[in-house]
Amino acid sequence: MTRAKIGATTWVIAEGYIPKGSTGPEPELTSHETFCVLNANDAPANVEVTIFFSDRDPVGPYRVQVPARRTKHVRFNDLTDPAPVPKATDYSCVIESDVPIVVQHTRLDSRQAANALMTTIAYPAGG
Amino acid sequence: MTRAKIGATTWVIAEGYIPKGSTGPEPELTSHETFCVLNANDAPANVEVTIFFSDRDPVGPYRVQVPARRTKHVRFNDLTDPAPVPKATDYSCVIESDVPIVVQHTRLDSRQAANALMTTIAYPAGG
Amino acid sequence: MTRAKIGATTWVIAEGYIPKGSTGPEPELTSHETFCVLNANDAPANVEVTIFFSDRDPVGPYRVQVPARRTKHVRFNDLTDPAPVPKATDYSCVIESDVPIVVQHTRLDSRQAANALMTTIAYPAGG
Amino acid sequence: MTRAKIGATTWVIAEGYIPKGSTGPEPELTSHETFCVLNANDAPANVEVTIFFSDRDPVGPYRVQVPARRTKHVRFNDLTDPAPVPKATDYSCVIESDVPIVVQHTRLDSRQAANALMTTIAYPAGG
Numbered sequence: 352m353t354r355a356k357i358g359a360t361t362w363v364i365a366e367g368y369i370p371k372g373s374t375g376p377e378p379e380l381t382s383h384e385t386f387c388v389l390n391a392n393d394a395p396a397n398v399e400v401t402i403f404f405s406d407r408d409p410v411g412p413y414r415v416q417v418p419a420r421r422t423k424h425v426r427f428n429d430l431t432d433p434a435p436v437p438k439a440t441d442y443s444c445v446i447e448s449d450v451p452i453v454v455q456h457t458r459l460d461s462r463q464a465a466n467a468l469m470t471t472i473a474y475p476a477g478g
Numbered sequence: 479m480t481r482a483k484i485g486a487t488t489w490v491i492a493e494g495y496i497p498k499g500s501t502g503p504e505p506e507l508t509s510h511e512t513f514c515v516l517n518a519n520d521a522p523a524n525v526e527v528t529i530f531f532s533d534r535d536p537v538g539p540y541r542v543q544v545p546a547r548r549t550k551h552v553r554f555n556d557l558t559d560p561a562p563v564p565k566a567t568d569y570s571c572v573i574e575s576d577v578p579i580v581v582q583h584t585r586l587d588s589r590q591a592a593n594a595l596m597t598t599i600a601y602p603a604g605g
Numbered sequence: 606m607t608r609a610k611i612g613a614t615t616w617v618i619a620e621g622y623i624p625k626g627s628t629g630p631e632p633e634l635t636s637h638e639t640f641c642v643l644n645a646n647d648a649p650a651n652v653e654v655t656i657f658f659s660d661r662d663p664v665g666p667y668r669v670q671v672p673a674r675r676t677k678h679v680r681f682n683d684l685t686d687p688a689p690v691p692k693a694t695d696y697s698c699v700i701e702s703d704v705p706i707v708v709q710h711t712r713l714d715s716r717q718a719a720n721a722l723m724t725t726i727a728y729p730a731g732g
Numbered sequence: 733m734t735r736a737k738i739g740a741t742t743w744v745i746a747e748g749y750i751p752k753g754s755t756g757p758e759p760e761l762t763s764h765e766t767f768c769v770l771n772a773n774d775a776p777a778n779v780e781v782t783i784f785f786s787d788r789d790p791v792g793p794y795r796v797q798v799p800a801r802r803t804k805h806v807r808f809n810d811l812t813d814p815a816p817v818p819k820a821t822d823y824s825c826v827i828e829s830d831v832p833i834v835v836q837h838t839r840l841d842s843r844q845a846a847n848a849l850m851t852t853i854a855y856p857a858g859g
């Protein structure tokens with residue numbers, strides 16, 4: 352296994368939800384949801400994210416580039432083009448890359464006085 | 479990989495438990511357990527959930543339809559037919575679909591003053 | 606896929622640790638670590654757990670039977686034979702079954718005023 | 733499946749971040765991030781960790797040996813050679829071993845008054 356082959360090209364996060372409201376200093380303790388990408392390749396990864404909702408058509412692609420041998424931790428809160436991701440709304444996403452990457456999903460919820468965390472490796476759907 | 483093939487048709491959540499009692503505004507901070515489905519297909523997903531217990535026969539199927547290119551985040555708390563899922567009771571579930579889907583499991587526990595969260599991609603058991 | 610084939614026969618939890626100390630009513634909010642088994646088969650699952658430590662030989666097997674079409678959520682806190690699992694001690698475990706099962710790992714940590722939770726599907730190592 | 737074959741030789745954690753600041757007694761409630769290794773083999777595992785950042789070249793290898801039939805829970809906070817892992821900084825890591833191992837990722841965040849936890853089995857990338 353060479354590092355250029357680490358990961359998969361399609362990943363899924365089925366549980367998306369950005370909590371509305373936060374307690375504590377910004378931005379580190381702002382309620383947020385993140386997808387973290389590792390690109391261990393020697394070439395940049397061109398990543399496209401499609402957001403699925405419960406009651407309307409998917410939105411996307413959101414485009415993110417991760418340079419060679421770099422990680423990028425992307426807050427869904429910060430996605431704006433083609434449209435911001437609404438808060439307090441159920442969503443899912445499919446993340447596609449032109450080279451193999453690894454994706455992990457994390458949420459920090461600070462609506463109440465002490466923050467809660469959750470994480471999982473996303474689902475590698477192919478490639 | 480076309481999106482119509484994203485996922486698997488059988489999924490398992492081994493750790494099921496709806497905490498009894500909540501702190502904070504309802505329904506968003508009510509203690510709950512959720513399975514989140516992404517159906518990236520162009521056809522609806524007909525999903526059947528079977529609940530397994532420690533001391534009695536399985537109950538189900540609970541039927542949920544997820545439209546094409548939609549997500550549905552289903553609280554076990556809200557399942558009623560054929561029977562509500564009891565609180566403060568150990569359970570597991572098998573989730574079966576007629577088309578490939580992706581399933582993620584999340585619990586929010588607000589029994590104490592600040593909520594706790596946990597999540598994992600469910601176990602893809604086949605299909 | 607018939608339900609008798611759901612899962613794997615060898616599972617691993619690499620991160621084991623029972624926090625010492627608890628806040629809140631027992632037993633539901635006692636700090637604990639659990640492995641949750643689903644046996645979707647029509648025959649009982651004979652499960653053997655081996656605990657690995659950082660500084661001494663493995664201990665086991667701990668034997669647990671999960672009846673047909675049942676789940677069992679087992680607290681490591683409650684294992685006693687051949688020896689209790691020490692608190693505040695790093696461990697890992699290998700869980701082996703004579704029929705396919707699914708295993709999920711959960712910790713509830715209530716050392717501080719509001720409980721924390723974490724979960725993951727265990728690693729299916731074979732079978 | 734013999735235990736000597738349990739696991740994989742390459743693992744990835746895409747979401748790395750050591751929170752800065754802690755509440756509660758040290759070291760058990762110090763904010764930290766851990767990778768937990770199970771080596772179920774009859775031979776020691778020579779493990780190499782490479783840390784990837786968002787804005788500079790990878791750092792490593794960090795070398796860790798896990799004896800035969802032992803677990804080791806390694807805090808990224810404690811890695812010092814070739815360089816400490818900076819706090820409050822996004823990173824990812826690739827973990828490589830000369831024999832099969834299992835890796836699980838956990839974070840304890842005690843920046844606020846009650847600690848938060850998250851865990852996931854890392855992504856087995858090959859071997």
